[in-house]
Amino acid sequence: MSFKVNGEVGACGGKLLKLSHHSNVVNNSMDVNVYLPQQYYKNSNDKPIPVIYFLSGLTCSPQNASEKAFWQLQADKYGFAVVYPDTSPRGDHIPDDPEKYWDFGVGAGFYVNSTQEPWKKHYQMYDYVHRELPAQLNEYFNKSGNAKVDFLENVSITGHSMGGFGALSGYLQNYGSKKYKSCSAFAPIVNPSKVPWGEKGFGNYLGNDKSAWAQYDPCELVKKIPNRGADRILIHQGSNDGFYKVQLKPENLVEASKGTSWEGKIDVHIVDGFDHSYYFISTFVPEHAAFHAKYLGLAQ
Numbered sequence: 001m002s003f004k005v006n007g008e009v010g011a012c013g014g015k016l017l018k019l020s021h022h023s024n025v026v027n028n029s030m031d032v033n034v035y036l037p038q039q040y041y042k043n044s045n046d047k048p049i050p051v052i053y054f055l056s057g058l059t060c061s062p063q064n065a066s067e068k069a070f071w072q073l074q075a076d077k078y079g080f081a082v083v084y085p086d087t088s089p090r091g092d093h094i095p096d097d098p099e100k101y102w103d104f105g106v107g108a109g110f111y112v113n114s115t116q117e118p119w120k121k122h123y124q125m126y127d128y129v130h131r132e133l134p135a136q137l138n139e140y141f142n143k144s145g146n147a148k149v150d151f152l153e154n155v156s157i158t159g160h161s162m163g164g165f166g167a168l169s170g171y172l173q174n175y176g177s178k179k180y181k182s183c184s185a186f187a188p189i190v191n192p193s194k195v196p197w198g199e200k201g202f203g204n205y206l207g208n209d210k211s212a213w214a215q216y217d218p219c220e221l222v223k224k225i226p227n228r229g230a231d232r233i234l235i236h237q238g239s240n241d242g243f244y245k246v247q248l249k250p251e252n253l254v255e256a257s258k259g260t261s262w263e264g265k266i267d268v269h270i271v272d273g274f275d276h277s278y279y280f281i282s283t284f285v286p287e288h289a290a291f292h293a294k295y296l297g298l299a300q
């Protein structure tokens with residue numbers, strides 16, 4: 001498997017690589033950005049560099065978060081790489097929202113494996129993000145066999161809005177196999193089965209059978225997957241976010257966790273005056289970086 005390097009941009013002490021590659025699971029070319037921190041180039045690490053996966057929200061390409069979330073300074077501070085996957089396959093042949101709106105279809109893959117026509121041929125974003133992309137990155141970057149970046153094991157996941165949902169859902173679904181060391185989210189859709197964005201996305205990608213929706217819904221997953229003991233989830237939500245009360249509803253996750261082993265371990269911070277934008281995300285990225293750094297063995 002190979003990646004095409006479309007750009008290599010100096011940023012802070014490291015480099016942002018703008019890549020594309022062929023995905024077998026989504027049957028299409030995919031764009032992905034990877035930030036390699038200063039530690040990668042200084043070769044100062046004896047251990048492979050851990051990775052944080054950042055899943056973006058509706059309408060985003062890998063560029064939005066690369067340009068506006070400011071993970072790079074944090075990556076250099078602690079010594080982790082950041083992977084920014086795309087939010088869906090792209091191209092004229094990729095089926096898009098019949099309503100031509102931005103909340104479904106291209107730019108809105110919802111990180112699920114579609115089971116429905118005409119979506120299922122390309123919209124396999126769950127397998128792409130959690131399986132194929134990490135495996136391909138590992139193969140490409142660690143060709144020599146001497147792994148410098150750990151894309152597979154010492155990894156954490158985070159995301160924004162639809163991507164916050166993707167991070168929570170992927171973390172919990174893979175919790176048993178310890179795939180991700182930690183999970184956080186910025187203004188996530190926590191209860192997609194019960195909000196308009198999720199109802200439209202899941203209805204189309206997964207069909208009308210609500211049990212298929214439940215396997216992805218974080219509010220259902222916390223009830224089924226036992227916390228191992230000390231793991232916490234970190235969430236920030238802006239109080240002035242226009243999507244907060246209708247689409248995101250982070251309180252639903254806290255409510256769903258009550259009486260489960262996750263009770264008291266999901267920290268939702270409602271932050272006054274912040275909206276849904278990257279001004280909000282970039283403000284709290286340092287806190288999320290510090291949170292993940294501990295789980296990745298990069299800080300006390």
Ligand SMILES: N[C@@H](CCC(=O)N[C@@H](CS)C(=O)NCC(=O)O)C(=O)O
Binds near residue numbers: 056057059064102161
């Ligand atoms: N303003 C967007 C609404 C969708 C939106 O706010 N998307 C969020 C994620 S749910 C985002 O990150 N947009 C891109 C950006 O702010 O750079 C539009 O109308 O296209």
